Amino acid sequence: MSTPSRARLEVRQLRITYPAGGGLFNRGPDVTAVDRLSLTVTAGRTLGLVGESGCGKSTLARTIVGLRRPAGGEIWYDGQRVDHADAALRRRLTAEIQMVYQDPYSSLNPRKKVSFIVTEGWRAHRDLVPRHEWADRTVDLLARVGLAAEVADRYPHQLSGGQRQRVGIARALALSPRIVVCDEPVSALDVSVQAQTLNLLADLREDLGLGYLFIAHDLSVVRHISDDLAVMYLGRIVETGPAAAVYDQPAHPYTRALISAAPVPRPWAAPPRERIVLTGEVPSPASPPSGCRFRTRCPLAQPRCAETEPELRMVAGREVACHYAELSLSGDTSLDKAVR
Amino acid sequence: MVAPPPARQPLLAVDDLVVSFDGPLGTYRALNGVSFHVDAGETLAILGESGSGKSVTVRAVMALLPRHSARVERGTIRYAGEEISAKPVRRTRELSATEIAMVFQDSLTALNPVVRVGQQIAELFRVRQRLSRREAWQRAVAGLDRVGIPNAAKRAHDYPHQFSGGMRQRVVIAMALALRPRLLIADEPTTALDVTVQAQIMDLLRELREADGMAMILITHDLGVVADVADRVAVMYAGTVVESGPLREVYDAPAHPYTRGLMNSVPAPDRPGTRLTPIEGMPPSPLRPPTGCPFHPRCPVARANCRTDRPALRIVATGHEAACHYAQEVMTGVDTVKGAA
Numbered sequence: 001m002s003t004p005s006r007a008r009l010e011v012r013q014l015r016i017t018y019p020a021g022g023g024l025f026n027r028g029p030d031v032t033a034v035d036r037l038s039l040t041v042t043a044g045r046t047l048g049l050v051g052e053s054g055c056g057k058s059t060l061a062r063t064i065v066g067l068r069r070p071a072g073g074e075i076w077y078d079g080q081r082v083d084h085a086d087a088a089l090r091r092r093l094t095a096e097i098q099m100v101y102q103d104p105y106s107s108l109n110p111r112k113k114v115s116f117i118v119t120e121g122w123r124a125h126r127d128l129v130p131r132h133e134w135a136d137r138t139v140d141l142l143a144r145v146g147l148a149a150e151v152a153d154r155y156p157h158q159l160s161g162g163q164r165q166r167v168g169i170a171r172a173l174a175l176s177p178r179i180v181v182c183d184e185p186v187s188a189l190d191v192s193v194q195a196q197t198l199n200l201l202a203d204l205r206e207d208l209g210l211g212y213l214f215i216a217h218d219l220s221v222v223r224h225i226s227d228d229l230a231v232m233y234l235g236r237i238v239e240t241g242p243a244a245a246v247y248d249q250p251a252h253p254y255t256r257a258l259i260s261a262a263p264v265p266r267p268w269a270a271p272p273r274e275r276i277v278l279t280g281e282v283p284s285p286a287s288p289p290s291g292c293r294f295r296t297r298c299p300l301a302q303p304r305c306a307e308t309e310p311e312l313r314m315v316a317g318r319e320v321a322c323h324y325a326e327l328s329l330s331g332d333t334s335l336d337k338a339v340r
Numbered sequence: 341m342v343a344p345p346p347a348r349q350p351l352l353a354v355d356d357l358v359v360s361f362d363g364p365l366g367t368y369r370a371l372n373g374v375s376f377h378v379d380a381g382e383t384l385a386i387l388g389e390s391g392s393g394k395s396v397t398v399r400a401v402m403a404l405l406p407r408h409s410a411r412v413e414r415g416t417i418r419y420a421g422e423e424i425s426a427k428p429v430r431r432t433r434e435l436s437a438t439e440i441a442m443v444f445q446d447s448l449t450a451l452n453p454v455v456r457v458g459q460q461i462a463e464l465f466r467v468r469q470r471l472s473r474r475e476a477w478q479r480a481v482a483g484l485d486r487v488g489i490p491n492a493a494k495r496a497h498d499y500p501h502q503f504s505g506g507m508r509q510r511v512v513i514a515m516a517l518a519l520r521p522r523l524l525i526a527d528e529p530t531t532a533l534d535v536t537v538q539a540q541i542m543d544l545l546r547e548l549r550e551a552d553g554m555a556m557i558l559i560t561h562d563l564g565v566v567a568d569v570a571d572r573v574a575v576m577y578a579g580t581v582v583e584s585g586p587l588r589e590v591y592d593a594p595a596h597p598y599t600r601g602l603m604n605s606v607p608a609p610d611r612p613g614t615r616l617t618p619i620e621g622m623p624p625s626p627l628r629p630p631t632g633c634p635f636h637p638r639c640p641v642a643r644a645n646c647r648t649d650r651p652a653l654r655i656v657a658t659g660h661e662a663a664c665h666y667a668q669e670v671m672t673g674v675d676t677v678k679g680a681a
Contacts, residue, residue: 052534052535052536052537053534160622161390162622163622190389190390190561191389191561191563191602191605191606192389192601192602192605192618192619193618193622194605194618195604195605195606195607195616195617195618195619196618196620198607198616199615199616199618202613202615217534217535218535219535220564220606220607220608220609221607223607223609223612224607224612224613224616225613226612243612244612247609247612257536258535258536260539261535261536261538261539262535262564263538263539263542263562263564263565263567263568264564264567264609265563265564265567265591265603265606266567266591266592266603267567267568268588269592270609270610271610277536277539277540277543278536278539278540279540281504281505281506281507281534281536281537282534
């Protein structure tokens, strides 16, 4: 058995299901939200995870921080199984793996002052910070995320969206985590505030050696902050590898489409890009297509894609799950034509 | 001697619009002198962050402001030369049924949940064009087909909740374009959609706009979406237009420090990992607007007069206006002046 080095979060062949809708007595088979998914987050580095709504990225985040139970697979942290942890390890994990949520409005208790919200973790982990240090440490934490000490006495509704997100980050930092799962941390923020928050997250990673799993749908943001990228489609990773390789020379047709569809601010100043407009929308995870899950929208799809599901394999310095990755990578022009 | 070109009359011209709201914490100005125009067939993007007043602006144009809490204090709205702001709301309603159409961000609330989508569109033809039931239905199906809804004849019988988000937005667009308006106002039409679906909807809007020769006002906070479709852009900040002009001029040579700050805030795909240059601070509360230039508390080039004198929009190049005392310097990129704010 491999022993992962320090502060390394490893997800292996993870499967997450949820019960299908319907009545109390006639439940259908469970819906698989995440299937055979593997990834590694290392302290000091950022793994960016992109995918469209419904692809399972938030479900994955919640499972990693222990808010959901996986149906299969393993989660390892620091050489130990997370998903089978005993009480002592679970306590440690709830401190060392933290989460920053998307919505800075609903993720903070509106009835509590910031000083209470930030110290919540210390209430659960009594041994971590002695009570008499709380006030000083709170001020330190707020300063760390760029907030004035007075903010401690405010309620969330008295703060702007950007300030609230900083409070959410301070709360995550309070327990000195090693790994932080950021679920769409800037997507609710305005562009100018988003830039402040991204700079803050980058500084914290440098100074504290944090490892991020950075989940977002905005590709330019993910590319900006990530060392590695993973692209999810309908519960599976379709491509993953160094950010430069995946973003600059995507091999999976879905990654290509995703990157080409993201509008850039000054297209005339950027290098010419292919433009792929996919047909249709993401199928329901309750009834994924046979074979390759992307084939119903894929401009390169062949009969084989309906029969055999492609597994992740190494192509040009990244892992990609496509039978025709080489063809796609060579920039086959049949992809460039927008088909409607 | 060549005869001078005929004086161009904008399709929609808004001049010095001031709108105030009575809120729980007091009265505040949501719009503080908004001016812009749209020519026939042209696409204007109104770009701004939350609270900048972009949605209030178009709601004021469409006479959709809440009657009890909002008040238009000043300003004129002209549609094809006609001053609709001086006429009864009934006139704007007439225009918004036939000439001006609107698409909102949230397609679910724009549709009646208990009426089949085909029926909702057919209704427009029945009421406005007095078509027969049968004819109106056929036109509705054709409209759904035109916006790329597969199997339109069958889907017309479905209810809104049976459509996905992207398809529902297509239905809303089909409804908006049913009577072939001359102006389409789209308020964040793709914000709720995934990026691949957003690309489909933007392509659709572009195609339809070109086919119908329709003018469009696109309201968005997304600089990339603007670059994709707009001919001109108006940038709003704190209830006023701070800069407007041809897309590429405004993007390549912004003349207002706020526009410039926005451009710098966006991660550049070709320079990953480099530190971003955000705009410091946050937008002012409309309840306590700053004196002078509304941007001066966050402005890197602000000087003493910026705190006292509010700059008006003035021309910095052909068709390019900015409301900054130092627009010329900002535009040429002279960044040496740092105000002792």
